[in-house]
Amino acid sequence: MLRVGLTGGIASGKSVVARRLTELGAGVVDHDVLARDVVAPGTAGLDAVVAEFGDEVLAPDGTLDRAALARVVFADPTARARLNGVVHPLVRAAAADAERSRREAGADVVVHDVPLLVETGQAGHVDVVVVVDAPPEQRVRRLVETRGMTEEEAWARLAAQADDEQRIEAADVVLDGSGSVEGLREQVDALWARWHAGAVPTDGAGA
Structure with missing residues (x-):
């Protein structure tokens, strides 16, 4: 069984990735729900x-x-x-x-969806760390437009999490969440195919 840690800054696209992994057959454990x-x-x-x-x-x-x-x-x-x-x-x-x-x-792949995976020191407890990344300005815009936050509130949420460099440093795989939903789902599909071909990246190589 492959244990995956999925993380990313707020409004980065992480939820899109988690939903697609569920559709593909992964056993997703949503730590926000817990x-x-x-x-x-x-x-x-x-x-x-x-x-x-x-x-x-x-x-x-x-x-x-x-x-x-x-x-x-x-x-x-x-x-x-x-x-x-x-x-x-x-x-x-x-x-x-x-x-x-x-x-x-x-489930042969269990994904722990953890917003604070890096901040809470859990990155070393999984086989593969997947980080969904998007520019901070874009994430703030998404929070303002989709969650009704003020810009000040949105920036405060970003500041409460690990900075992007910390997450990227901990990552085995980086998915680009700055584009379309469909594009992000395609990245997940490609990653899923690699996992099931036995090519599990553990050297920090991005997607």
Whole structure:
């Protein structure tokens, strides 16, 4: 089985890659989904986040107010580190369970879709690191146009992640997310074909 770490800056095209890999038959483990699951109402994770940041990060219905939490952690690296210290161990445990289930279902490629793969030191725990890359200005424009952020908010999100050079340095494969969706999907198809031909790049060569 091939274990793949998929990452990329916010709005780089990583979701397009993850969807195409799922369509091709990979067992994709979405760490963003797991991060929501581990702080769902009634979980120890949510209790821990509230204990760390206070009731102001709770919505009236008892769910996590992600917007309120984001305003705290994206403006304060120390607060972000505290949040990561609570959530990341829970997500890693959930990811291990999810990988096991994908393997039992017969997947020969399991992809861990991890936005903060490099930042959290997980790049060395997979066989291949795939990075989706696009220019920062283009990603900010996508965030403003598709997610309703202000430019200031968008740049803050980018600043909260590893810089592009860090991600590229950790990459075995780099996919170009600056073009069309179809073009990016074609890059994924070519990579999938190479994997199943046994040509798994591990020397930092790009796609």
